Every structure is written in structure tokens, then in C-alpha cells.
Amino acid sequence: xxxxxxxxxxxxxxxxxxxxxxxxxxxxxxxxxxxxxxxxxxxxxxxxxxxxxxxxxxxxxxxxxxxxxxxxxxxxxxxxxxxxxxxxxxxxxxxxxxxxxxxxxxxxxxxxxxxxxxxxxxxxxxxxxxxxxxxxxxxxxxxxxxxxxxxxxxxxxxxxxxxxxxxxx
Amino acid sequence: xxxxxxxxxxxxxxxxxxxxxxxxxxxxxxxxxxxxxxxxxxxxxxxxxxxxxxxxxxxxxxxxxxxxxxxxxxxxxxxxxxxxxxxxxxxxxxxxxxxxxxxxxxxxxxxxxxxxxxxxxxxxxxxxxxxxxxxxxxxxxxxxxxxxxxxxxxxxxxxxxxxxxxxxxxxxxxxxxxxxxxxxxxxxxxxxxxxxxxxxxxxxxxxxxxxxxxxxxxxxxxxxxxxxxxxxxxx
Numbered sequence: 492x493x494x495x496x497x498x499x500x501x502x503x504x505x506x507x508x509x510x511x512x513x514x515x516x517x518x519x520x521x522x523x524x525x526x527x528x529x530x531x532x533x534x535x536x537x538x539x540x541x542x543x544x545x546x547x548x549x550x551x552x553x554x555x556x557x558x559x560x561x562x563x564x565x566x567x568x569x570x571x572x573x574x575x576x577x578x579x580x581x582x583x584x585x586x587x588x589x590x591x592x593x594x595x596x597x598x599x600x601x602x603x604x605x606x607x608x609x610x611x612x613x614x615x616x617x618x619x620x621x622x623x624x625x626x627x628x629x630x631x632x633x634x635x636x637x638x639x640x641x642x643x644x645x646x647x648x649x650x651x652x653x654x655x656x657x658x659x660x
Numbered sequence: 661x662x663x664x665x666x667x668x669x670x671x672x673x674x675x676x677x678x679x680x681x682x683x684x685x686x687x688x689x690x691x692x693x694x695x696x697x698x699x700x701x702x703x704x705x706x707x708x709x710x711x712x713x714x715x716x717x718x719x720x721x722x723x724x725x726x727x728x729x730x731x732x733x734x735x736x737x738x739x740x741x742x743x744x745x746x747x748x749x750x751x752x753x754x755x756x757x758x759x760x761x762x763x764x765x766x767x768x769x770x771x772x773x774x775x776x777x778x779x780x781x782x783x784x785x786x787x788x789x790x791x792x793x794x795x796x797x798x799x800x801x802x803x804x805x806x807x808x809x810x811x812x813x814x815x816x817x818x819x820x821x822x823x824x825x826x827x828x829x830x831x832x833x834x835x836x837x838x839x840x841x842x843x844x845x846x847x848x849x850x851x852x853x854x855x856x857x858x859x860x861x862x863x864x865x866x867x868x869x870x871x872x873x874x875x876x877x878x879x880x881x882x883x884x885x886x887x888x889x890x891x892x893x894x895x
Binding site: 503505506507509510513514516517520521524525527528621622625 | 683686687690693694697701702704705706707708715718719722725726729730733734
């Protein structure tokens with residue numbers, strides 16, 4: 492294989508060192524970007540709890556630790572399927588939870604769509620926006636809630652043309 | 661005394677490791693790595709705006725630093741790289757026939773394609789865009805591609821088909837995943853690498869790059885070119 496001898500000059504060890512240093516710095520740069528991205532996108536900054544869950548309604552409270560006063564979009568998933576979305580924008584003002592109210596807790600409540608009889612698991616997620624609204628991730632509140640819809644009451648409600656379903660926790 | 665077999669083997673090994681061919685390959689890979697970081701890592705992992713601009717400068721500056729440091733270390737002069745006027749017309753004469761043929765082909769292709777549309781999108785008709793794209797960007801790409809990659813490819817494979825194809829492949833692959841742009845840049849890479857090896861003049865190549873880019877975006881529908889976006893930005 493012929494190569495151009497005019498272009499080949501005495502190799503410089505400084506160039507080798509430069510290339511190695513550049514590779515290390517670029518690797519660190521990429522790691523920094525990825526870690527920073529992961530922290531901002533997936534690190535949970537929300538706390539909260541589901542206080543009530545039944546066939547009609549799922550409700551509770553949440554705190555956005557970074558921006559407590561900002562209304563936050565929330566989504567309800569029942570048995571891992573999207574059920575409803577809501578905005579948590581009402582301050583939680585209850586005598587029993589003065590401390591939470593002072594910390595910026597907001598109430599949320601979802602109207603549950605009609606459900607057939609059976610056991611259900613409700614999970615509530617906070618919609619977390621990052622990257623200048625380019626990215627949206629769902630961050631789950633710590634504990635899911637389980638509830639059961641009674642079969643007889645469900646059938647009776649449907650016969651009556653409505654979906655007033657008796658639920659038991 | 662340093663004539664033992666072990667010493668000789670160590671010297672051979674050191675020679676092999678520090679050979680310019682090995683180094684030239686590493687230089688090309690290092691430059692490609694910087695561009696890949698800029699195209700595929702910075703955009704998805706940063707926030708648009710100032711953060712993106714600052715983070716985007718890191719691989720760009722790293723690539724420029726590599727090219728400048730390498731030039732210094734290899735003892736290359738600016739004239740050798742192609743910053744000169746004496747061979748401008750020689751390079752232009754080599755470029756013009758191929759440019760005319762390519763322009764006619766693009767024009768014909770443009771007529772055949774569905775939803776044919778002449779003229780660049782409005783954002784590309786602004787004076788700032790014309791200046792930045794037409795002069796600065798074309799020159800920067802040719803400086804990187806010919807003044808650096810082509811010269812290192814010649815260290816690896818010598819003048820001729822091998823090094824020309826390497827340059828075209830690097831240029832085409834850096835435009836992933838835009839299929840139209842990959843084809844066009846591969847063909848352009850072949851032409852510009854060929855001309856550079858016969859008449860190294862970056863100014864003529866930058867001018868050719870700008871003109872061909874303009875003809876490309878004026879003839880081929882933007883729905884196919886996807887705004888000339890590459891890397892993660894393509895999606």
C-alpha cells in the first residue's frame with residue numbers, strides 16, 4: 492500500500508497526548524451531559540399521597556418541591572391505563588394538615604370513568620416538564636391505591652342508565 | 661549497549677505505535693467523534709437556548725483545537741492546507757464541469773419529484789443566513805474535510821481512489837440519518853476530495869460548496885431534504 496511520504500512528517504508525541512486528552516475530556520463531557528439530563532428529567536421532585544380512591548373519584552395531595560406554588564398537571568392511570576388528567580392548583584387547607592399547606596401542598600381530584608366490576612389499582616403521576624418544555628416525563632406518587640368495584644351495584648347502575656358505582660377500598 | 665533482541669522489539673513496537681499512519685487514523689477518528697458528539701449527544705441532552713449554544717460549542721471548539729494543534733504538530737503551513745490564491749482558477753476549472761452536470765441533474769430530479777418547488781424556505785433568504793451558510797459554514801466544512809481529513813487520509817492511503825473514498829464516506833456518514841443529504845454529500849465529497857488532491861484551494865472549494873448547497877435547496881423539495889437537518893435534529 493502506497494502512502495504519501497510528502498505528507499508524513501516526524502510524529503509528535505504532543506499530538507498523541509493531545510488526542511488522548513481530547514478523548515478523555517469529551518468522554519467526561521458526554522457523561523456530564525447524560526448525568527445532568529437524567530437528574531433533571533427523571534429525578535423525583537414531587538411528594539404526595541392518594542387519600543381517597545373508589546369507583547367514582549381518586550383524590551389526594553401533592554407537593555412540587557422545586558416550585559411549590561406552581562400548578563402541576565397530573566394524570567390518573569387505572570390498572571396501568573390512562574384514565575384522566577387534572578391540574579393540581581388548589582391549595583390544601585385543612586386544619587389537620589397546616590404544615591403541609593404551608594409547604595405548598597396542592598389538592599388533586601379525578602373523576603373516575605365508568606368501570607366494570609373488579610379490582611383496580613390507581614396510580615397518580617405528576618407530569619414533569621424539562622428541557623424548556625421539550626420533554627415531559629411522568630413521575631409517580633409513592634403509593635398506588637387499590638379499590639374494588641362491586642359487581643351487583645355496577646350492573647344495577649348500568650341498567651338504570653348511569654354509572655354510579657359502589658366502590659369499596 | 662542496546663542491541664539485545666528485547667530492546668529491538670521494544671523499538672519496533674514504539675515505532676509502530678507512533679507511526680504517522682496510525683496517528684493519522686486516530687486524528688480522523690477524533691475529529692469524527694467531536695462531530696458525532698455535537699450531532700447526536702448535545703441536542704437531545706441539553707435545553708434549547710443558551711445551554712444548547714454553550715454545550716454545542718464544546719465539541720466544535722474541541723474539533724477546531726484538534727485541527728489547529730495537529731497543523732502545528734505536523735508542521736503544515738496554511739498554504740499547504742489550501743489557503744492560497746495561486747491555484748484558485750486551476751481548482752475552479754476542475755470543479756466547474758462537474759458542478760454544471762450536478763446542477764442539471766438536480767434540476768431534472770427536481771422536476772421529476774412530486775410537489776416540486778423552486779426556491780429556498782424563507783428563513784434561508786435572510787442576509788444573515790446567506791452570509792453564515794454561504795461563506796462561513798461552507799468554508800468551515802471544507803477546511804475540516806479537505807484541510808484535515810483529506811490530508812490524513814492521504815497519509816493513510818496515499819493520493820487517489822482510496823483516500824478520496826475515505827473522505828467522501830466520512831462526509832456522507834456525518835450527515836446521518838438524512839438519506840438525501842447522505843447521498844448528495846457522498847457525491848460532493850468525492851468531487852471535492854478529487855479536486856483538492858490536484859489543486860488544494862479551500863476558497864474555491866468553499867465557494868463551490870456554497871453554490872451547490874444553494875442549488876440543492878432551490879431544486880429539491882424541503883420535504884425531502886428536511887431542512888438539511890442531520891443527527892438527532894433530523895427527528
